Amino acid sequence: MFTFEAPYPAIQTTSLLPNPQFSDQEGVLDSVTRKLAMDGTRYTYVKRRSGRRKLRWTFRLTRNKALEVREFLRSYFASQVRVTDHNGRVWIGNFTGNPFEFEGSGRAAPAIVPLSRGEWWTVEIEFEGVENA
Amino acid sequence: MLRTTRQQVEVLAAGNGKVRISRQLAEVLASGNGKMRVSRQFVEVLAAVPTSTFEADATSTLSLAHTAASNKIYQRSAEHSLALNDEAVGDCVKVGVNILSLSHEATSDVIKSVMNTVDMTHEASQLAVFDRLIVDTLDATEEVTVAYVKRVHSIDALEIADAVAVDYIKPIQQFLFLTHLVQVDLLRRSFDTLTSTEQASVLVTYAQTVEATLPLSCQAIVNCEILRSAEDALAPGQMAAGDLCKVGTHTLTLTDGAEVSVIRLAHSDLALTHQADLNWVFIRRRVDALALAHTATKSAVRSQSIIAALSLTHQTTASVAKLVVDTLTMSHEATADNIRRASSTLVLTDTVVVTNTRLAAQDDLLDLSSQAVVGFIKQVWAANALHLMDRARSGVVLGSVSSVLQELHYNYDPVTWQLVPYYIGLQDQATVAVIYGTPYEARSILSLADQALGVVIHVDAKAGEAAHTLTLIQSVMVEQSPIVWDAYHAASGLLLTHAAAVVLVRPVLSTLALTHTAAVLTWRAALEVVDALACTHAVGFVLISAESLITQYHPFVGEGSGGPIPPPASCPTPTVAPPCRLCYPVTSPTEFLILRSPEFSNKDRLQMNRISRETRGGTLVVYADPMWPKLETLVLTFRGLSASQVQDYLMFVRNHLGLEVGFVDWEGFYWKGVILNPEEPTVQDSKEVFTVSFEFEGEPAVWE
Numbered sequence: 001m002f003t004f005e006a007p008y009p010a011i012q013t014t015s016l017l018p019n020p021q022f023s024d025q026e027g028v029l030d031s032v033t034r035k036l037a038m039d040g041t042r043y044t045y046v047k048r049r050s051g052r053r054k055l056r057w058t059f060r061l062t063r064n065k066a067l068e069v070r071e072f073l074r075s076y077f078a079s080q081v082r083v084t085d086h087n088g089r090v091w092i093g094n095f096t097g098n099p100f101e102f103e104g105s106g107r108a109a110p111a112i113v114p115l116s117r118g119e120w121w122t123v124e125i126e127f128e129g130v131e132n133a
Numbered sequence: 134m135l136r137t138t139r140q141q142v143e144v145l146a147a148g149n150g151k152v153r154i155s156r157q158l159a160e161v162l163a164s165g166n167g168k169m170r171v172s173r174q175f176v177e178v179l180a181a182v183p184t185s186t187f188e189a190d191a192t193s194t195l196s197l198a199h200t201a202a203s204n205k206i207y208q209r210s211a212e213h214s215l216a217l218n219d220e221a222v223g224d225c226v227k228v229g230v231n232i233l234s235l236s237h238e239a240t241s242d243v244i245k246s247v248m249n250t251v252d253m254t255h256e257a258s259q260l261a262v263f264d265r266l267i268v269d270t271l272d273a274t275e276e277v278t279v280a281y282v283k284r285v286h287s288i289d290a291l292e293i294a295d296a297v298a299v300d301y302i303k304p305i306q307q308f309l310f311l312t313h314l315v316q317v318d319l320l321r322r323s324f325d326t327l328t329s330t331e332q333a334s335v336l337v338t339y340a341q342t343v344e345a346t347l348p349l350s351c352q353a354i355v356n357c358e359i360l361r362s363a364e365d366a367l368a369p370g371q372m373a374a375g376d377l378c379k380v381g382t383h384t385l386t387l388t389d390g391a392e393v394s395v396i397r398l399a400h401s402d403l404a405l406t407h408q409a410d411l412n413w414v415f416i417r418r419r420v421d422a423l424a425l426a427h428t429a430t431k432s433a434v435r436s437q438s439i440i441a442a443l444s445l446t447h448q449t450t451a452s453v454a455k456l457v458v459d460t461l462t463m464s465h466e467a468t469a470d471n472i473r474r475a476s477s478t479l480v481l482t483d484t485v486v487v488t489n490t491r492l493a494a495q496d497d498l499l500d501l502s503s504q505a506v507v508g509f510i511k512q513v514w515a516a517n518a519l520h521l522m523d524r525a526r527s528g529v530v531l532g533s534v535s536s537v538l539q540e541l542h543y544n545y546d547p548v549t550w551q552l553v554p555y556y557i558g559l560q561d562q563a564t565v566a567v568i569y570g571t572p573y574e575a576r577s578i579l580s581l582a583d584q585a586l587g588v589v590i591h592v593d594a595k596a597g598e599a600a601h602t603l604t605l606i607q608s609v610m611v612e613q614s615p616i617v618w619d620a621y622h623a624a625s626g627l628l629l630t631h632a633a634a635v636v637l638v639r640p641v642l643s644t645l646a647l648t649h650t651a652a653v654l655t656w657r658a659a660l661e662v663v664d665a666l667a668c669t670h671a672v673g674f675v676l677i678s679a680e681s682l683i684t685q686y687h688p689f690v691g692e693g694s695g696g697p698i699p700p701p702a703s704c705p706t707p708t709v710a711p712p713c714r715l716c717y718p719v720t721s722p723t724e725f726l727i728l729r730s731p732e733f734s735n736k737d738r739l740q741m742n743r744i745s746r747e748t749r750g751g752t753l754v755v756y757a758d759p760m761w762p763k764l765e766t767l768v769l770t771f772r773g774l775s776a777s778q779v780q781d782y783l784m785f786v787r788n789h790l791g792l793e794v795g796f797v798d799w800e801g802f803y804w805k806g807v808i809l810n811p812e813e814p815t816v817q818d819s820k821e822v823f824t825v826s827f828e829f830e831g832e833p834a835v836w837e
Contacts, residue, residue, distance in 0.1 A: 001683070003675070010671035012693035013700060018683045029751075049751030063800075064686040064704055070739065071700030072688065078743040078757030079697055094755040099740035099766075104733050110684060112704060115800060119733075128753055 002059075003084035004069075006076035008092055015072050017065065019086040020057035027054050029128065055083075055091065055127045063112055066102055066121035073100050083127060093129015100125075669695025697759075707801025709836045713771075715785060716795040719805040720837050726785045728771050728778070728825075730799035736768040767796075767804070767829040772818070779815045779823040786811045786827075796829055797836075806831015 002017040029052050033045040061069060073095065083091040102123045111118035671693030681687075686704030693699070713730050716722035741764075743757035774782070785794075790811055796804045809828040816824040 005673060007671075007696045010669050010693060010696060011673035012671040012691050012696060014673055014675045014689040014691075016675070016682050016687070016689075047751070049747070049753075052751060052753060062684045065684055067704060068686045068688050068700065070737070071705075073739055074741075074763070075697045075700050077739070077741045078755050080755075094745075094753060096745065096753075096755075098743070099738040099764075102737040102739075104735045104737075106733055112800060113706065115707070 001084075002057075002086050003082075004072060004076075005082040005084075006072070007079035008082045009080075011082065013072065013075065015068055017059055017069065018061070020059050023058065025054075025056040028052075029054055051130045052093065052128055053091075053131070054096070055085075055129070056124065057085075057127070058122065058124045060105070061121050061123065062108060062110060063119045063121055064110065066123060067112075069123060070100075070102060081127075081129075082132070083129065090132040091127065091129040092132050093127055095125065096128045097124065097126035669693065671696065705802070705833075709797045709801045709803050711797070711799060711801055713799045714797050715782075716797070717785070717789050717792065719793055719795045719834060722795055724785070726778075726781055728782075729773055731769040731771050735770065736766075738764075738766040738768065740764040740766065764830060765832060766809070767798070767831070768826075769829065770824065770826040772822070772824045774823040774825055775821060776817075776823060779825060782825050783815065793831075795834065795836075796831065803834050803836040804829065804831040805834035 002019055004015045004017065005011045006013055029049040031047045033047075035043045035045065037043065059069070077095055077100070080092060080094060083093070085091065100123065102121050105120050105122050107117060108120035109118045671691060673689065673691040673693075675689050688700050688702065690699045690702050711730070713728045715726040715728065717724045741757065742761040743755055746754045746756075748754060786808060791807060793805055793807055796806065798804065806829050809830050811827075813826050813828075818824055
């Protein structure tokens with residue numbers, strides 16, 4: 001189970017998503033700059049970003065859920081969001097991807113009422129935030 | 134027929150009863166076709182002259198002397214010399230001569246000639262002279278009288294001297310000299326130099342072309358002078374007087390006791406100095422400089438075009454000035470009763486007095502300093518700045534929507550995307566004597582700064598409201614209740630000063646901050662609008678029940694306020710039945726293009742503008758204004774279309790290029806937007822199988 005909750009901290013809307021596909025990503029945003037003195041001494045300059053990390057998930061959604069995610073992003077694309085990932089870790093941060101691209105991938109069920117046939121869609125979410133221990 | 138060379142005849146007696154000639158020397162070179170050809174003929178007439186003399190050929194010298202008289206003389210060829218002397222009379226002379234001399238009491242009524250020199254001396258008189266070709270010199274001296282002179286071509290010099298009188302002259306000549314007691318009633322000509330000296334007078338002068346110099350000096354008088362073209366210099370000096378001058382000159386100088394009643398001219402420089410008087414000046418073109426100095430007086434000045442500089446100094450007086458000037462400077466005791474003009478800069482210094490000023494266009498700067506007084510100012514358009522400095526006083530009438538007493542500034546309002554004006558006005562110890570507002574027009578704000586501290590600021594960036602902030606700082610007090618001249622609208626203005634008294638406020642205020650010892654005695658304001666304090670709350674919930682929650686449209690939307698609008702609780706439902714189609718116009722469409730459903734891998738892009746900033750500590754802050762654009766783009770590919778569908782599609786795209794069209798997608802949702810890539814080619818995949826792709830940027834719409 002995957003959870004998007006927004007706006008943080010006065011959470012009003014919660015969306016439940018299926019677990020993301022494999023190949024999800026997680027990385028730190030801290031950076032290191034290395035400088036060499038004339039005598040060969042190495043100096044490093046570190047820029048930390050308060051423990052913030054960049055995460056990227058790819059979701060395979062039914063058309064209904066894709067519409068829900070689309071509406072969620074329309075509402076909270078610039079708000080702080082609390083994300084509970086598939087491992088139970090809680091993240092506080094913002095969506096950073098732009099544009100959000102939904103792709104119709106194939107036939108699936110259920111369908112949008114009253115349509116007879118449904119589809120499954122794929123969307124990639126990019127997120128930066130800090131883990132809320 | 135006479136065929137003779139070198140014939141010398143001396144006739145002593147009468148001939149055929151008509152001519153009596155003595156001593157004729159004729160040198161005949163050859164005979165012509167029945168006519169005589171004679172060169173070098175010398176005739177000396179001793180007795181009565183024939184009533185008419187017709188000479189067909191050249192004559193070296195024809196002299197009528199003593200009491201000889203010739204009623205008509207026609208000479209059609211060149212003659213070296215024709216002399217009428219003593220009491221000789223020639224009623225009509227049409228000759229081409231080198232020299233025509235009328236002397237003593239010789240009289241010639243009409244002369245139509247081509248001549249090099251016409252000399253009239255002593256009491257010789259000439260009623261009319263018609264010269265159609267060049268005359269080198271025409272001299273009329275002493276008591277010679279020429280009643281009428283008409284010349285078609287140029288004369289090098291026409292000199293009329295002593296007591297000579299010429300009633301009418303229409304010549305073109307290089308020099309015209311009128312000296313001593315010469316009098317010319319009417320001149321119509323163009324000439325390089327016209328000199329009238331001493332007692333010489335010219336009643337009317339019409340000059341159609343260029344004149345190099347027209348000096349009138351001493352007591353020379355020009356009653357009416359109309360010069361229609363450029364003149365280099367026109368200088369009436371000393372006691373010279375010109376009643377009416379219409380000239381285009383480079384320089385018009387009136388000095389000493391010169392007086393010009395009316396001048397209509399375009400010239401480079403117009404200078405009146407000393408006791409020079411100038412009653413009226415009509416200037417319709419550019420004048421570089423108009424300077425009135427010392428006790429020069431100018432009753433009225435009307436200028437229709439640009440004057441670079443108009444300076445009135447010392448005790449100069451200008452009664453009426455209608456000017457467009459770059460700079461109008463009045464200093465010392467200069468007085469301007471009535472000024473109607475648009476000027477870049479109007480500078481009044483010292484004890485300058487301007488009783489009536491109407492500025493019709495934009496004034497860059499109006500400065501009054503020292504003891505300068507402006508009795509009346511009416512500005513039809515906006516002026517940039519009116520500075521009252523030192524002890525300058527002004528009784529000001531504002532006749533229209535103008536900010537005469539303010540400098541207009543603007544603040545940008547990010548909410549409405551508009552510039553909000555505010556005004557800063559009187560400074561130092563300036564006082565405003567009278568302020569009358571136009572009753573039915575919006576009045577601007579009058580603010581007094583520095584020691585007159587009433588600062589009115591139109592506050593921007595108050596979300597959704599036209600809000601103002603009125604801040605009273607330092608030891609500001611309201612000494613008297615403001616006078617409300619206009620009861621029909623809300624003007625924004627508040628008089629809060631030490632010693633300054635200003636007008637009125639009826640604003641709608643967001644914030645009224647009174648600090649320190651500020652006090653307000655009277656205040657009329659509507660206090661209904663205040664800034665809202667945003668207190669947000671939210672209640673969220675999640676129901677964990679069925680696995681279908683992760684497949685169905687099922688957001689959990691709780692209660693809350695202050696945040697973004699949450700997503701709809703129910704799944705959007707299609708409003709239109711398939712098939713997929715483009716249509717035009719968006720509302721009540723009449724044109725349709727039926728398509729198949731698009732291929733998979735179609736895309737739905739959401740591109741919302743937002744800004745991301747990172748704090749020094751590395752915290753990410755994301756912000757998006759609700760009014761920033763949000764774009765949604767559908768990327769679609771349609772395969773298996775027929776040739777006619779493809780042609781219909783291309784025609785549809787071409788006919789509605791750049792227009793907002795409707796699109797019913799494969800699920801029945803209706804969109805309105807534009808096709809971004811009409812240049813995308815269609816592809817024929819196989820026989821009767823075509824592919825079309827396009828990007829559609831739009832937004833959800835309601836099918837009507």
